[in-house]
Each structure stands twice: as C-alpha cells, then as structure tokens.
Amino acid sequence: MDALALPVGTTLDRFIMRKQEDFPFASGELSQLLRDIALAAKIVNREVNHAGLINIGGAYGSQNVQGEEQQKLDVVANVRFIRALRNGGEVCTIISEEEDDMIQTGNCHGKYVVAMDPLDGSSNIDVNVSIGTIFSVYRRKSAFDKDGDLLDCLQAGTEQVAAGYIIYGSSTMLVYTTGNGVNGFTYEPSLGEFFLSHQEIRIPEEGTIYSCNDGNYWQFNEGVRAYLDYCRKAGFTARYTGSLVGDFHRNLLKGGIYLYPATDKTPKGKLRLLYECNALAFVVEQAGGFASDGKNRIVKIKPQELHERTPFIIGSRKMVETALHIMQEEK
Ligand code: AHM
Ligand code: MG
Numbered sequence: 272m273d274a275l276a277l278p279v280g281t282t283l284d285r286f287i288m289r290k291q292e293d294f295p296f297a298s299g300e301l302s303q304l305l306r307d308i309a310l311a312a313k314i315v316n317r318e319v320n321h322a323g324l325i326n327i328g329g330a331y332g333s334q335n336v337q338g339e340e341q342q343k344l345d346v347v348a349n350v351r352f353i354r355a356l357r358n359g360g361e362v363c364t365i366i367s368e369e370e371d372d373m374i375q376t377g378n379c380h381g382k383y384v385v386a387m388d389p390l391d392g393s394s395n396i397d398v399n400v401s402i403g404t405i406f407s408v409y410r411r412k413s414a415f416d417k418d419g420d421l422l423d424c425l426q427a428g429t430e431q432v433a434a435g436y437i438i439y440g441s442s443t444m445l446v447y448t449t450g451n452g453v454n455g456f457t458y459e460p461s462l463g464e465f466f467l468s469h470q471e472i473r474i475p476e477e478g479t480i481y482s483c484n485d486g487n488y489w490q491f492n493e494g495v496r497a498y499l500d501y502c503r504k505a506g507f508t509a510r511y512t513g514s515l516v517g518d519f520h521r522n523l524l525k526g527g528i529y530l531y532p533a534t535d536k537t538p539k540g541k542l543r544l545l546y547e548c549n550a551l552a553f554v555v556e557q558a559g560g561f562a563s564d565g566k567n568r569i570v571k572i573k574p575q576e577l578h579e580r581t582p583f584i585i586g587s588r589k590m591v592e593t594a595l596h597i598m599q600e601e602k
Contacts, residue, residue, distance in 0.1 A: 277470075301432060308355070319443075356376060362384065363378050365387065384408070386546040401512065401516065402514055405435075436520070443460075444465075456469075478527040483529070519551050519585065522586045544581045
C-alpha cells in the first residue's frame with residue numbers, strides 16, 4: 272500500500288511506520304527521531320495551553336508553593352525538545368535559537384543533527400496569538416564515535432533529510448516533510464495523538480495574501496517598497512501576526528507570500544537561516560512553492576555561522592517570482 276493511500280485520521284505513529292516500510296533498508300532512526308519531536312511537541316503544547324494560568328497558579332493552589340520563578344515558555348520549550356532528542360538517542364548535536372553554541376547530546380553514535388527554534392514568535396507568547404516550533408534534520412558528516420562538529424551543523428538546506436514545524440494555534444498541528452511531499456497532522460488533546468488531517472499539502476501557485484511588517488516600509492529598499500506598492504494596488508489582503516509559523520501556515524494553505532527583507536536596522540534580515548528559514552523553505556518547495564533571499568534559493572545558501580540571518584521571501588511560487596521580478600527591476 273502506498274503511504275498516499277493512508278486515510279485521513281491515520282495516527283502520526285502509524286504514518287511514520289508506513290513511510291518507513293517504503294524503504295525496506297531504512298534503519299528506523301529517522302522515524303524514531305520524528306516520534307521524539309512529536310513527543311516534545313505534545314509536552315510543549317501542554318505548557319503553551321497552561322501559559323495563561325501561570326500567574327494565577329497560586330490562586331488555585333496548584334503550584335509554585337516554593338515560590339519558584341516560573342521559567343519563560345521559550346526556555347521551557349528549549350529544554351523539552353533537547354531532552355526528548357537526547358533521550359531518543361538518534362541525534363548527536365542540536366543547534367537552537369536559545370543557545371549560543373552547539374548542544375552535544377552525548378549520543379556520539381547518533382546519525383543526525385537537528386537545528387531548531389523551539390518556540391518562535393516570542394512577542395506573541397503572552398498575548399495568546401499562535402506560536403510555533405521549527406525544526407530541520409540533517410545527516411551528520413563526521414565520524415560516528417564522537418560529538419558532531421561545526422561542519423555537521425553548517426550544511427546547506429538542500430541537505431535536509433526532514434523538516435517541519437508545529438503550530439500551537441486554535442488547534443495544534445505538526446506539518447513535516449521528508450522530501451516526499453508535505454503532510455499535516457492535527458493534535459487531539461484528549462487522546463494525546465496527532466492525526467493525519469492535511470494530506471499531501473500543495474500551496475496554491477498564486478495567492479492574494481501578503482505578510483510583511485508594514486511598519487518597516489521606509490526601511491526597505493526601493494525594490495521591496497515597489498513590490499508592497501504593487502500588492503496594495505492589486506488589492507491584496509495584508510495579514511501579519513508577527514509569528515512566522517502562523518503567517519507561513521496560513522499562506523501555505525491559502526496561497527500567499529511572506530516577506531522579511533533586509534531593513535536599515537537588520538541589514539542581513541532578521542530571520543535565521545539554519546533554524547527558521549531552511550526548514551520552511553524545504554516544506555514550501557515540497558508543497559510546490561518557493562523561497563528566496565531576494566537573489567538565491569534559500570536552501571542553496573551555504574551557511575557560514577550558526578546564527579546567520581538572511582532576508583526571507585517565501586510562499587506561492589508565482590507570487591514569489593513576481594516579487595523577485597519587481598524587486599530586480601527597481602534596483
Ligand atoms: P523570534 O525568533 O525572536 O520570535 O523572532 C522571529 C519572529 C517571527 O516569528 C516573525 O515573523 C518576526 O520575528 C516578526 O518580527 P517583527 O516583529 O520585526 O515584524
Ligand atoms: Mg525565532
């Protein structure tokens with residue numbers, strides 16, 4: 272049976288297992304890694320759902336009797352994902368937005384490296400707007416009997432073996448690709464399971480939604496301003512929450528474009544190549560869309576440092592092409 276034939280409602284575990292059966296010589300390590308990510312996602316989902324209760328926890332007497340400082344949610348998410356990946360045993364090294372240096376898990380025989388933003392959209396955490404986790408998985412290049420090294424981490428996006436995101440929104444979803452299409456799973460909290468809900472996602476080729484921080488308009492170069500003028504004249508719909516995963520997810524399903532170009536304040540762009548842009552670029556390409564830094568295909572950029580930033584334009588293929596065209600013309 273082809274994985275495509277799996278019915279909506281299939282659990283994520285079953286889906287991962289079926290995908291693995293398509294590769295009889297696969298060791299199952301990547302499958303295990305994906306399950307570890309799903310486990311961490313469930314734990315973080317629980318924390319996110321409780322976020323609003325933290326400050327009144329004392330009032331209903333359930334926690335913090337020792338007067339412990341409640342940790343910030345992005346720090347909590349970082350710990351949860353690292354723990355799940357360390358315990359799972361498949362990952363030798365992790366790069367996280369929350370940590371300056373590589374994190375060595377101690378699993379020297381782990382085949383994989385993970386780059387992640389454990390909780391993106393920090394400005395939205397306290398105001399109940401969707402937030403997300405973003406992850407990329409690479410096969411290590413170094414020998415197996417020691418920690419992963421910088422070269423394992425600084426691979427181009429084309430080397431990703433899996434990537435995806437979790438959106439903690441009106442419902443929680445995990446969307447991922449292993450290079451064979453994109454599938455989305457919705458979390459059923461009372462059962463503690465992700466179920467296949469969005470099979471073989473394709474991003475519409477064209478769209479009418481543009482997502483960009485308009486307050487930066489006068490900080491963008493003329494090319495970007497010309498494209499935003501074009502969107503306004505065309506009567507497109509502006510939608511921007513300041514939460515990349517949420518804005519991307521909407522555009523993936525409905526058709527649209529997300530832009531975070533260079534600004535005067537952030538001349539290299541704001542978003543991080545390794546754990547924000549590459550993962551979404553892999554997903555969007557697998558869904559039929561495109562992602563660029565204005566000149567290059569995002570996944571082709573060879574990273575030079577762990578926390579490298581890049582301008583980012585991603586979404587429906589034709590919208591991104593038009594944007595790049597207008598930006599080039601105005602240069
Ligand atoms: P963060 O990693 O500090 O949360 O920043 C990333 C976020 C993205 O989710 C979002 O699209 C962008 O930054 C919003 O930035 P701005 O507020 O400058 O528009
Ligand atoms: Mg981030």
